[in-house]
C-alpha cells in the first residue's frame with residue numbers, strides 16, 4: 001500500500017500523544033473476556049477445551065477444500081475459534097426458550113464462522129450472508145454431510161439485508177463492509193463481534209459511499225421491495241426470520257455516518273488525515289515483521305479500530321477491543337465486541353472483563369530498538385509463561401527460554417521487561433536461558449513511563465480509599481481501566497516537564513534519591529469537566545499534596561504542580577487545567 005511513511009509515522013505519533021496513548025503503556029487498551037458459563041454448556045465447554053476436535057470433522061474450517069495449506073488451515077481455526085468464543089459469551093446471555101434467536105455471519109464467505117455457530121447452538125438460526133453466490137454454494141455443499149437444520153444463506157450486499165437479527169458476527173469483513181455490519185448491528189441494537197480487515201479499502205469509498213449504501217437500503221425497504229431477489233428468498237423463508245416492515249424501518253433511527261466515525265476522533269482528525277491513517281494501517285502478514293515501521297503501522301490499525309469502538313460508545317454501546325490469540329493467527333487480529341448498554345441481560349459480562357496488558361505499548365516498541373527484532377510468537381509464549389509466574393506467589397524466580405535460540409531469548413527479555421520483571425542472561429552454550437525475578441516492591445515506586453510518577457501499594461491504597469466512597473461513576477472507572485489498565489499513579493514530572501528539563505535519566509535519578517520516602521497528604525476527591533461535541537467529559541481524581549516533590553520540582557526549575565491520582569474519566573483525561581483544592585467535591589479533611 002502506497003503510504004507516505006514520514007507523514008504516516010508523524011500522524012500516528014501525534015494521535016497517540018493527543019489520545020495520551022503513548023504515555024503509560026496505554027496501547028494495552030485491549031481487553032479479554034473470561035467466557036462465562038461455558039463449562040455449563042456441554043458442547044461449548046468441549047469446544048473451549050479441545051477446539052474443533054470436539055465437533056463433527058465437517059465443521060473444521062482448517063480442513064475444507066479451499067484450504068490447501070496446513071499453516072493457513074491452522075490460522076483459520078484459530079481465527080474462527082476466537083470469534084466463536086467471543087460470540088458465545090454474548091449468545092449465552094440471550095434466552096432462546098421463547099423465541100429462536102437469529103445470528104448473522106456477515107461477509108461469511110464459505111461460512112466458517114456460521115457453520116461452527118450453527119453446530120454449537122442448534123437453538124439458534126444462523127444466516128451466512130455474502131455477496132458471492134459461489135461462496136454460499138460451498139456453505140450448502142458443506143452442510144450436505146453435516147445436515148445442520150439451522151443454517152441459512154443470504155446472497156447480497158450487507159446494506160441490503162433487511163431481516164431482524166439478534167447477533168452480528170463478521171470475520172475479516174473487508175473495509176467498508178465492516179462499517180456496514182456495525183451500522184446494521186447498531187440499528188438493530190444487537191450485540192456484535194467483528195474482526196475487520198483491509199482498512200485501505202475504507203479510503204476511496206469513504207463516508208459518502210457508506211451514506212449512499214445505507215440510504216439505498218432505507219429506500220428499498222421503505223418501498224417494501226424485497227432485497228432478497230437473488231433467488232435467495234427461499235433460503236430465508238422461515239417464519240422465525242422476520243423482515244423489517246416498512247413501518248418499522250421508518251422508526252429506525254438514522255445513525256450518522258462520517259469518517260472518522262466517532263465524536264472523539266472527529267475532534268482531532270479531519271477526513272483526509274483519516275484516509276492517511278487508514279492507508280498507514282493497511283499491511284499484510286510478514287510484510288513488515290517487527291520493524292519500526294511495523295510498530296507505527298500496527299498502532300495506526302489500532303487507532304482506526306478505536307475510532308470504530310468510540311463510534312459505538314457514542315451510540316450507547318458497551319464495547320471491548322480484543323485480540324485474536326495467538327497474534328500470529330492473522331495480521332488483522334483486532335476483534336471488536338459490543339452490546340447495547342440498555343440490555344440488562346448482558347450485564348453479567350461486565351464482571352468477566354479484564355484489561356489485558358498482553359500487548360506492549362506500541363510507542364515503547366517504536367521508540368526502543370531493543371524490541372525491534374523480537375519475534376511476536378516467541379514473545380507471546382514467553383509473556384504467557386511469565387504472567388502465570390507473576391500470578392503464583394510461591395515462586396520468586398524462573399528460568400525461561402532454556403535451550404532455545406537467540407530470537408526466543410530476546411523475546412523472553414522483552415516479555416519480562418514489559419511486565420516490569422528483573423531479567424538477566426544466565427548459563428552457557430545450549431544451557432543459556434533468561435533468569436526472571438520478581439522485584440520486591442517498595443510502597444512508593446518511582447518509575448519512568450514517558451512521565452515520572454509514583455506507583456506502588458501506597459498510591460493503590462489512596463486510590464482504593466477514594467473509590468470506597470462510591471462518588472465516582474462506575475462508567476468513568478471502567479473507561480480509565482480500559483485506556484490505562486488497572487494500575488494507579490501520581491505524576492511527579494509530566495512528559496512536557498521532562499522535555500523542558502532535557503535529561504530524563506537525571507530527573508528520574510533525583511526523584512528516586514530524594515522522594516522514595518516522601519509524605520503524601522490526601523485532601524479529597526476533585527472533578528473537572530469539558531465538552532466533547534455534544535457530550536460531557538468529566539475527570540475524577542484524588543487531590544493530594546507532597547511537599548518534598550514540590551520542592552524537587554522547584555529545584556529543577558519546574559513550575560509547581562497540582563499533584564493528583566486520576567481515578568476515572570468519561571472519555572479521556574484533561575490536562576492543562578487546575579486540579580487543586582478548588583476542584584474538591586468530596587473532602588477527606
Ligand SMILES: C[S@@+](CC[C@H](N)C(=O)[O-])C[C@H]1O[C@@H](n2cnc3c(N)ncnc32)[C@H](O)[C@@H]1O
Nearest residue numbers: 107108109112130131132156157158171172177
Ligand atoms: C476476506 S473474506 C472473509 C470470508 C469469511 N468470513 C472467512 O473469514 O473465511 C470477505 C468476504 O466478504 C464478502 N463481502 C465483501 N463486501 C461485502 C458486502 N458489502 N456485502 C456482503 N459481502 C461482502 C466477500 O465476498 C468475501 O467473501
